[in-house]
Amino acid sequence: MKISARNILEGTVSDIRKGQIMAVIKLILPSGTAISSIITNESAERLGLKSGVKAYAIIKASSVIMGKEVASINISARNIIKGTVQKVKEGMIMAEIVLDIGGGNTITSTISDDSVKRMELKVGDEAYAIVKATSVMLGVS
Amino acid sequence: MKISARNILEGTVSDIRKGQIMAVIKLILPSGTAISSIITNESAERLGLKSGVKAYAIIKASSVIMGKEVASINISARNIIKGTVQKVKEGMIMAEIVLDIGGGNTITSTISDDSVKRMELKVGDEAYAIVKATSVMLGVS
Amino acid sequence: MKISARNILEGTVSDIRKGQIMAVIKLILPSGTAISSIITNESAERLGLKSGVKAYAIIKASSVIMGKEVASINISARNIIKGTVQKVKEGMIMAEIVLDIGGGNTITSTISDDSVKRMELKVGDEAYAIVKATSVMLGVS
Numbered sequence: 001m002k003i004s005a006r007n008i009l010e011g012t013v014s015d016i017r018k019g020q021i022m023a024v025i026k027l028i029l030p031s032g033t034a035i036s037s038i039i040t041n042e043s044a045e046r047l048g049l050k051s052g053v054k055a056y057a058i059i060k061a062s063s064v065i066m067g068k069e070v071a072s073i074n075i076s077a078r079n080i081i082k083g084t085v086q087k088v089k090e091g092m093i094m095a096e097i098v099l100d101i102g103g104g105n106t107i108t109s110t111i112s113d114d115s116v117k118r119m120e121l122k123v124g125d126e127a128y129a130i131v132k133a134t135s136v137m138l139g140v141s
Numbered sequence: 142m143k144i145s146a147r148n149i150l151e152g153t154v155s156d157i158r159k160g161q162i163m164a165v166i167k168l169i170l171p172s173g174t175a176i177s178s179i180i181t182n183e184s185a186e187r188l189g190l191k192s193g194v195k196a197y198a199i200i201k202a203s204s205v206i207m208g209k210e211v212a213s214i215n216i217s218a219r220n221i222i223k224g225t226v227q228k229v230k231e232g233m234i235m236a237e238i239v240l241d242i243g244g245g246n247t248i249t250s251t252i253s254d255d256s257v258k259r260m261e262l263k264v265g266d267e268a269y270a271i272v273k274a275t276s277v278m279l280g281v282s
Numbered sequence: 283m284k285i286s287a288r289n290i291l292e293g294t295v296s297d298i299r300k301g302q303i304m305a306v307i308k309l310i311l312p313s314g315t316a317i318s319s320i321i322t323n324e325s326a327e328r329l330g331l332k333s334g335v336k337a338y339a340i341i342k343a344s345s346v347i348m349g350k351e352v353a354s355i356n357i358s359a360r361n362i363i364k365g366t367v368q369k370v371k372e373g374m375i376m377a378e379i380v381l382d383i384g385g386g387n388t389i390t391s392t393i394s395d396d397s398v399k400r401m402e403l404k405v406g407d408e409a410y411a412i413v414k415a416t417s418v419m420l421g422v423s
Contacts, residue, residue: 001215003271004207004256019303021160021179024322038303038322040165040179040274043217058216061253062203062344065419066286074283075340076325076420091234093373093392096253110234110253112343112378112392115286130285133322134275134416137206138217142356144412145348145397161301162320181306181320181415184358199357202394203344232375237394251375251394275416278347279358 001139006108007059008139011035013049024078025049025138027057031103036078037136047140056139063135064109066097067128068119079131081107085123090116097121099129142280147249148200149280152176154190165219166190166279168198172244177219178277188281197280204276205250207238208269209260220272222248226264231257238262240270283421288390289341290421293317295331306360307331307420309339313385318360319418329422338421345417346391348379349410350401361413363389367405372398379403381411 011027014034023044027035035057049055065077072080083099086106095113098106107129121127152168155175164185168176176198190196206218213221224240227247236254239247248270262268293309296316305326309317317339331337347359354362365381368388377395380388389411403409 001211002209002260003211003216004250004252004260004262006253006256017303019160019301021158021163021165022303024303024324037217038275039217040219042165043219046214047217058206060204060206062251063342065340065342068284070283070285073328074421074423075285076319076321076329078322078325089234091232091373093371093376093378094234096234096255108253109286110344111286112288112390114378115288119284119286121286130287130419132416132419134273134320137271137273139215141215142352143350143401144352144357145391145393145401145403147394147397162299162304162306163301178358179416180358181360183306184360187355188358199347201345201347203392230375232373235375237375237396249394276414278412278414280356282356 005058006061009057009105011057013051013053013055016049027055029103029105033081033101035136036133037138038133039138058137058139059131059135061108061110063131064107065130066109066111067130070128077130078133081129083127085121085125085127088116088121088123099127146199147202150198150246154192154194154196157190168196170244170246174222174242176277177274178279179274180279199278199280200272200276202249202251204272205248206271207250207252208271211269218271219274222270224268226262226266226268229257229262229264240268287340288343291339291387293339295333295335295337298331309337311385311387315363315383317418318415319420320415321420340419340421341413341417343390343392345413346389347412348391348393349412352410359412360415363411365409367403367407367409370398370403370405381409
């Protein structure tokens, strides 16, 4: 399977909470970072997800917001992942940022070029990848 | 009504399942392809959605991931739609892919240019449009 | 806190409805415009959200669809916000639109350049920013 999503992070399911339609699933990466995903109960069952199962968090770069000096207590997004800016590639309208989040993993984000300039994002900066749990798909192999 | 979303697919509602807040709605395109959407119960009622009603699935190109050799059993996204790459337009940061999904319909996706290169996506390739149900809006006329 | 999301709109929480997993939260901007957000109950509690609390609606530009002649009765998105096009910046694949929504607020959207041409979007046009509630994060300071 090859998919265009820039962020495919392998981890282990550590928690599943199910509602009537939606389920919140937590994945722990080898580095200890937790990633939350909201999918339907039906998909969780179809994939056979349960605690201890290996799974991938799949995140499209356009779903990732970049932050600086972010406190998780202040923002609703379930995923606020600290890292170091590894690459900044600017275009005319859009730009691409690669964040090293440790444990050999990176998170790529496409944001507007104006935001890169406004935030003065540059290689070496401490920054955060902010991702709403509804933007995280899960995959199994 | 004119909207910027590149993908507006007409179909017929075939199934609605409601939770407390959210509802999963299935639409069948004339080609037989099913599209799932997650919207609020309130919106489903406001639009008068029920089995047999004509509706449109509205999907922003940036919400569409492209895949190759994808098995739906392996990924949580409810919408994994097979097609043939009809057009690849590359930019500096972003690229645009048009996928012919049959029945006269296409799905347009904006992905990063790096992904186009990594996946070696080209006209004529068999590929899949992958869309999370939470990224699908519904419209009625 | 600095974040890349182009749209950070300050308002006051006016309504919270909770399900088992997800909650719908309504924010009223000083101009009277309402913004709906769907987040998890857990995040709503973590942020201390309740009626009367000041909060920010945070919306990534790529989550905003642009519309013209849109009737809210016809589309599932909870947020359909009327405004006047203030700026159109075209790129090769993507374009950026700034919509003045009154009360000193703007909403920025990144859409494909093809959509700008197809919709003939230009400065001064009456247009709508369309945002699915699941794409709206909330923040508090």
